[in-house]
Amino acid sequence: MSIYMRVIFIICYVVLAPFLGGFLEGLDRKISARMQGRVGPPVLQPFYDVQKLLNKQVIAVSRAQTFLLMTYMLLMIFTGAMFFAGSDILMCFFILATAATFLYFAAMITSSPYSTIGAQRELIQMMAYEPAVLLTCVGFYLSAKTFNVSDIAASPLSHILYMPGFFFAFVFIMTIKMRKSPFDTATSHHMHQELVKGLTTEMGARNLAFFQIAEWYENIFLLGVVALFIINNNPWSILAAVLVILAVYFVEILIDNTSARFRWDQMLKITWLVTLLSAGVNLLILMLIS
Amino acid sequence: MQVIPFLICFPLLCAVLMYCIRADKVRNVIAYAGAVIIIAATALLVMQWMMGGRQPMELYVHTEMVNHLILAGDFLLMIVVTFLCFRYKKYLICLLSIAPTILIAYVELAGPELKEIAHVRVDYLSILMCVIVGLIGSLIVVYAVGYMDGYHKHHTEFQDRRYYFFMILFLFLGAMFGFVVSNSLLWLIFFWETTSVCSFLLIGYTRETEAINNSFRALWMNLLGGCALSVGVTLYIYSKGQDSLQELIRYGKYLDERHVIAFAVALIAFAALTKAAQMPFSTWLMGAMVAPTPSSALLHSATMVKAGIYILFRLGPAMSEKASGNMIALIGGFTFFAASVMAIAQHDGKKVLAFSTISNLGLMVACAGVGRAETIWAGIFLMIFHAISKSLLFQDIGATENATHSREIESMHGLLYRVPKLAIFMFIGIVGMFLAPFGMLISKWSALRAAVDESNILLVVFIVFGSATTSFYWTKWLGKIISPTHNAVHTNVEDITQKSETLSLTIHAVLMIALCVLFPVLSVNYVEPLLIEQFNHSAEVIPTAVLYTLIVIILLVFLVPFLADRAFKNRRTNVKLAYMNGINVGNNTGFIDSFGEPKQLWMSNYYFTKYIGQKKLMFPCQLFTLAVLIVMMARILGGVF
């Protein structure tokens, strides 16, 4: 991939990702509402929300929170930019973990009980999904003999053929990363009162807008990883990738609307079990045939 | 080339002085001077080696006199151990010392004629170890001067035996220098046993019942390793008629697994496992926590455990793709994962550090076990980062304990606002241990890749799960430090860190940051030549250009929000109370309960002690690793005979 292409990809990601992410979230809310027999908000509702949040009085529980949240957002953008520039995928996920750490700090710095509970649960979630994420990277490495996203995407066959187990594990942990039920233990999008808003409880106005935008960047990055399973050197595979992304997103919405929240230990056990059984067995097979 | 004997003997001289001088002030001055001289001598050694074109220096071929001295030293150690064993009625342990000493004496006096070899060999790896021992070890001595002063002010129940403490510290440094430059395995055994005995004496410093029990546990585990080492060396000497470490590695590399050398290598590697506190032998390092903090810092960072790692890195090429390598990689990988899981359940700061040491050592051991250039690259960086970071963290916890009278992580809540200086040092130390883009992470990345290349699926799984649990306990701890304090009572904490402690901490922190920024330079100029020396080929782990861009961009990413924060400062931010259902007491430290009484808000981390406590997991893990060790050793033995 030439350097110009890389720059174009980075610019596209940085500029378009929040719009795409917001749009997808709008669709998400609409579809969720329809599943519940409601009309639902307009598709552009997430943008209205963020616009309003940016327009409100600037408040904070701790002044340092803004700084930490901005670092979180920038690291998230950086992760996605590295990914879409075709860089090292394992490094992307390491930086993503650093970004998540900053989110944890942003929640812990407020000394609020709800925020702290949410942050602690977020940490458990990180522990739950990290193995699957790293194993997915290993799977790509075994399948494509490289960690470079640009090289992975340019292989003759779609990688999902070699790594269906990894794909399943990754989609499974996407439920955690996208903060969907049954794994939305760290924060809740609806008024689950036991932890109020979880780790976002103390984020009001501008800070919440930053958080929201960072989430959109993150979602697009994760969906990009999903696409990486599908894309090969045939241009038509991009279309297939888009379809798979939409299907995955729909499945996530369906899971979100049909399941009740898990406890942390259930989540950890199930996630690690799925990771081991699905990704681990796939890893074993890949290692044996290669 | 007088620097090397100087480096070994000068700490010995210091040790004698420390023991003889009972005036605190004079002794402290001499300790400072000794530390500075050791650093200077290390620097001189590095300079000389650089001037010699960075070629391996092979020295001291004819050393009958020294050989005899070292044999006498072996006996002296045996007598000390036996005496103490009888004094504390631990009779069986002394056998572990007597047996190998007699074996070695027999081999040396009545065994085969040994080929003439250079007894001292200084190459890249030795120089690196010398720098770690010289620099970090000396800084720990500097720190100890201030720390022990405060320690004996608080702990009046213990007899003030600082002369003894400093004697052991210096003795330890001397033994480590000897250990890392020895090419003769007979010399190596002597220094090996010296470090074992030194650590035993350090752990028992306070003479409490617990301390004495723990020190004997450390002793027997390490002496067991010493026995294995002696047997391994004896096998090697009888089979090849020489005791050169360098030749052993060469033989190990080219001879197949049916040769007796394979078993000798496996035995030495087994010895290294005990020293590096791998499971099932990790409990001695946990027990070492009872000693004053500088000794923990010394055991965990610069000396002792690093001796095990050092010898494994040396043996790496000889173990690669052999049964012994598989055994070491499996034990290391498992220890990495299991220890990091148990670290989650610890709430004593020093215990977390201890488990994290065991866990990180596990990763290094696994790297050595795989024995490829890439993994040794990763392992060496892990070792460097770990040495600095652990030394920093232990010293910092010691200082924090002196200030706040607690080393519980829970009581470090809001440390940033109570003892800011120490909290920032702690932050630097912890962040260096696990966060991107700092060195540990790159090393982990490289270890993972090498494990995949090796098709070592178990190791891959251990690294993947272990890194998840590792970041869990570190992040948890970091969160504690930065949370605003909830305990108004403890806010007035006096930072009683002495100047010498602060000096040592600052140097560590600066080293840590410098290392994070400069590690591509280190990789190209030092570690890659080191690999060429060991493997005849280097490892292109990560292209340097990529590393540099990564570092630059990451710095930018941290800089931008900082500037943005500055810019936003002019805009008014309304500070609101944290949300507690509208019932907080007017600030964020408490709330009104249902009886209308104010109540303190107290927030704690997750520890899951019920699920993954040390009590629950340690024994099964030990059992498992013991089984692996026995089976694998039997397999290697069966392959040989």
Added chain:
Amino acid sequence: MGKVARSPWLLHYDGSSCNGCDIEVLACLTPVYDAERFGIMNTGDPLQADIFLITGGVNTQNKDVVKQIYDQMPRPKVVVAVGVCACTGGVFKECYNILGGADSVIPVDIYVPGCAARPQAIIDGIVKAVALFQERSDEHDAKVKAEKKGGR
């Protein structure tokens, strides 16, 4: 400046109501009325809320709570008192522990009558509150702008 009326987030607080109005507030969010089609969300977190929906009267125990929650909301904000009790104290007005309606501790903008207030009435009140919210937001923007100019 911005059009904020499309995203009014509610905070619902139950003073000392009989729970009648609370049920009706929840009814607004059900598929039958679906308040979310206007972008209305029940946040449960004052730091993220724009409209403070209060049901039931204020008593001596919760007056500080109401005040504190109100203070935690970022400007611009609107207060809606739902039901007779929140408007005036209702049937509990003369109780020993009741101070009166919500306006006895915080400034109330919209009064929604009814015992219990019907969902239609509540939604109507919220829609009025949303208009007021937009108005105040514009004022807020103008003020911020003026401050910025003054600052420079």
